[in-house]
Every structure is written in structure tokens, then in C-alpha cells.
Amino acid sequence: MKLNNYINGQWGTDTGADYTAVKNPANGKTLAEVRLSTADDVSEAVAAAKAAQKKWARVPAPKRADYLYEIGRIMIEKKEHLSQVLTKEMGKVIEEARGEVQEGIDMAYYMAGEGRRLFGETVPSELDNKFAMSVRAPIGVVGLITPWNFPVAIATWKSFPAIVAGNTFIWKPATETPMMAYEMALIFEEAGLPEGVANVVFGSGGTVGTAMIENPDVRVISFTGSTETGRRVAELGGRHLKKVSLEMGGKNAIIVMDDADIDLAVDGILWSAFGTAGQRCTACSRVIAHTHIKQELEQKLLEAMKGLTIGDGADESNKIGPVINAKALEKISYYVNVGKEEGAKLLAGGNTLTEGHYTGGHYFEPTLFTNVAADSRLAQEEIFGPVISLIEISSLEEAIEVNNSVVYGLSSSIFSRDVNKIFQAQRDLDTGIVYVNAGTTGAEIHLPFGGTKGTGNGHRDSGVAALDVFTEWKSIYVDFSGKLQRAQIDNN
Numbered sequence: 001m002k003l004n005n006y007i008n009g010q011w012g013t014d015t016g017a018d019y020t021a022v023k024n025p026a027n028g029k030t031l032a033e034v035r036l037s038t039a040d041d042v043s044e045a046v047a048a049a050k051a052a053q054k055k056w057a058r059v060p061a062p063k064r065a066d067y068l069y070e071i072g073r074i075m076i077e078k079k080e081h082l083s084q085v086l087t088k089e090m091g092k093v094i095e096e097a098r099g100e101v102q103e104g105i106d107m108a109y110y111m112a113g114e115g116r117r118l119f120g121e122t123v124p125s126e127l128d129n130k131f132a133m134s135v136r137a138p139i140g141v142v143g144l145i146t147p148w149n150f151p152v153a154i155a156t157w158k159s160f161p162a163i164v165a166g167n168t169f170i171w172k173p174a175t176e177t178p179m180m181a182y183e184m185a186l187i188f189e190e191a192g193l194p195e196g197v198a199n200v201v202f203g204s205g206g207t208v209g210t211a212m213i214e215n216p217d218v219r220v221i222s223f224t225g226s227t228e229t230g231r232r233v234a235e236l237g238g239r240h241l242k243k244v245s246l247e248m249g250g251k252n253a254i255i256v257m258d259d260a261d262i263d264l265a266v267d268g269i270l271w272s273a274f275g276t277a278g279q280r281c282t283a284c285s286r287v288i289a290h291t292h293i294k295q296e297l298e299q300k301l302l303e304a305m306k307g308l309t310i311g312d313g314a315d316e317s318n319k320i321g322p323v324i325n326a327k328a329l330e331k332i333s334y335y336v337n338v339g340k341e342e343g344a345k346l347l348a349g350g351n352t353l354t355e356g357h358y359t360g361g362h363y364f365e366p367t368l369f370t371n372v373a374a375d376s377r378l379a380q381e382e383i384f385g386p387v388i389s390l391i392e393i394s395s396l397e398e399a400i401e402v403n404n405s406v407v408y409g410l411s412s413s414i415f416s417r418d419v420n421k422i423f424q425a426q427r428d429l430d431t432g433i434v435y436v437n438a439g440t441t442g443a444e445i446h447l448p449f450g451g452t453k454g455t456g457n458g459h460r461d462s463g464v465a466a467l468d469v470f471t472e473w474k475s476i477y478v479d480f481s482g483k484l485q486r487a488q489i490d491n492n
């Protein structure tokens, strides 16, 4: 199967194009081949999106929303199929894949509701017989660049608010997970979205991403991916004076205080650290444990980790799937060695799994380090795999300082029964998301999603906040006095 671009409501052909293989991370088998598009393909898609946008912006927002209701309905109809493809292509276990597809469905209905709101403001004018208001205006053609770890959900966080607000878009999915983008383009087509509103261009970040950012007709770039790539996107976007929204890496921590429910904390840590094989931007990779409960927590974690079953995510009995590819495995192994060299104590895991039913796949054992120094590389850098670093602290103030000591600021969590500690923590943790008595993962689509410092640049995906990325404020003054009323002069 060859995956070609979807531009202006048409599927591209494979004449003269280069392709690269899409592989199942569970067994290394080739699933499809995906087009490596050129800068010319991007120009074609942008031209189509630009031609469609003016007309699309004139479609009343509640009518634009009707397309989202239809997309949501088709996604429900295809939910199991989409989930199976997602697991095959990305590797996450099937129950998580179903959860991710559901998130996309929820986003469709939630953003469709915005079609009847898209609230602006009316405010009093300082002059008599004058009316003042501000409205959200669509921006134009927007470029969406997404990662492989949430190939459906993140695309819906971006494309659905873009659509309802009256923009048209070019979406460049990650090269590792183009099949989900292909499936979504089929759904856009089936939902009857007008030609040129939704365009999907496959290919490398270096070629397709760069061409999107450099194209003067692309007015917004909404990017999710690593901090390293995000910085490049921001630099190039800055040169082109582009509005750039960045959602990037994380090094998220769970704080376990001495008054916490330890069993609950163990459940939260396991789910947040090893779900999606640790490849969530919100994954817990640090546990900041109070000295009084550290030993008990370690013992209970080790015991619970024995129950984790690893294997192909398509098998319902597995709790942890493979990581995305061989490069990811190498990176995780590298950090395990870094941890050992830095003097951290390896309590469990630390190895790739290659034999028996793991053959051909990219599997890594759930790994637990303890006695990790808060300022070590193991505790500071994003690994993006199933590796926990346990750091000991002796007060809430110290825990918060350790949490905030990394360059990232996406998600954090505290387990405690003390209401004062909880409220102090939610105030002082420098992250875009804070959980109390729950792990660091599990965002809901109607709240803003994003982070501080090296995780983001002040924008948010999801929630109504996403509309701030895809709309421009327009202030409108209507003077009905019939004479020239001069503002901005001293009338006193």
C-alpha cells in the first residue's frame, strides 16, 4: 500500500515520487510505504488551501461545526478499525489506542460546540453613540506539524479548532505514523469537507516542515514534538514573522509525600511511567519520594512491576507495547548507561528484549533507578522510554524545588492527604498541568494542554485556549452619531 498526499480533495498518484517504509514496531514488518513529498507538493497544497479559505471563512461557524459533528460520527463508526491501525503503526496497547481515538471523537464534538460560541466581547465605548466589540477572526492557511506518539489525538487538537474557526490547513504528520493521517484524510473526505479545507502532505520535517514554515501564505505553524526540533521551528518561524505555537518535551515528576496513600501512588506511577512504554510527553520519568516512605515505595513499586506484561499491543493481555523504533531503543539504553555511570542504583530492568516473541520488535524492560541525584543527566533529560528515576527529598519545599529544576514544565503530580500541602504544591509547581492524587498523564480535551519553560512558548492546545492559536482578535468600533467623534484626544 502506497500512501499519497491528500490535496484539494484529491489523492495524489505515485508517479515520480520517493517513498519510505512504515514499519510495525511490534515486529518490524512493513505495513505501507509513504510518500516523501517535496517543497513543490507543499506549494500545491498551500495554494489549494489558500484558494479555499476565503469561501470557508464565509460559511457560518455553526455550519462549519456540522462537518465536525459528521467527522465525529464517522470516527465513532470506525473506532475499532482506527484503534487497530493505530496500535499496528505506533505500538501502543490496544486499550490505549481506543482511548486515543475516543479523545479525537470527544474533540470533534467539543469543538463543534464552539461553532455556536466563538465568543468575542462587547464593551462600552468611551464616546456617546458608539458601539465597541471584539470578535475572533480566522487567520487563513495554517500549518500543523505533529509527532508520532499521539498520531490521532494531537492532530484533532489542532485541526478541529482550526476548521471551526474558519481556517484551512496543511497537516504534516510524523513519518513514523502516516497511516493514521491517511485514515483521517479518508474521514475528512467522507464527511464532505469542501475541497482544499483539509490537506495532508506526507514527508520529512526537514523538507515538508521547512517548506511550510517558509511559505508566506501559511500564517500559523502549530507544532508538537521535541524541544530540539521546536527550537528550530521557532527560529525559522521567527525569521518569517510567523505565529508559532509550540508544544514540546517533558521531564514530568510525581511527588510522593510521607502522608500519601502509597498503594494509590504506586498505581499512579506505574500507569504514568510505563503506559505507552513511557512515550507520552506527560510520562512520569521522575519520582520524588519523601525519605520516610522511600523504602516502602521502592518495595511496592518493584512488586507491582513484576505484574507488567510486555509484548505486541494488539494482544489485549499486554500492558506495555514496544517503543517506536531502533533509534528510540538505542537512546533508552544510552541513558541507562549514563545513569549507571552517574552512580544511580538500578533496581529493576535496564535491558532491551530481543528473543522469542520479542524478535524483530523494539521492546525495553520497565526500568527503575533509585538514589538518583536531582541534578544528574538521568534526572534532567527527556529519555522518552519506560525509565523511572527515584529521587529522595525530606520536605515539600525541596520536592517542589527538585520538580522545578528541569528545563521542561509540562506536567507534575503530588500524592498527599494534607490539604495545605496540596494547595501549596498546585501554586508552586512550575508546570502547565498539575495533578493531585493521580499520575502525570490523563489530560481531558476541554482543558488547556501545554507547558511552561522548555515545553512551550505560551500557547496551548485543547480547550477553548486552542482557539487563541487559530484566531486573530479584531476590534470593531461602530459610530452611529452621524458626526466625526474624535477619540484619542483630551476631551476634558
Ligand SMILES: NC(=O)c1ccc[n+]([C@@H]2O[C@H](COP(=O)([O-])OP(=O)(O)OC[C@H]3O[C@@H](n4cnc5c(N)ncnc54)[C@H](O)[C@@H]3O)[C@@H](O)[C@H]2O)c1
Binding pocket: 145, 146, 147, 148, 149, 150, 154, 172, 173, 174, 175, 203, 204, 205, 206, 208, 209, 210, 224, 225, 226, 227, 228, 229, 230, 232, 233, 247, 248, 249, 250, 280, 281, 282, 382, 384, 410, 449, 450, 451, 455
Ligand atoms: N507537549 C506536548 O503536547 C507533546 C505531545 C506529544 C509529544 N511531545 C514531544 O514530542 C517528542 C516526540 O515526538 P517526535 O519524536 O515525533 O518529535 P520530533 O521533534 O522528532 O518530530 C515532531 C514533528 O516535527 C517534524 N520535524 C522534524 N524536523 C523538522 C524541522 N526541521 N522542521 C519542521 N518540522 C520538523 C517531524 O517530522 C514530526 O512531524 C517528545 O519530545 C515529546 O515529549 C510533546
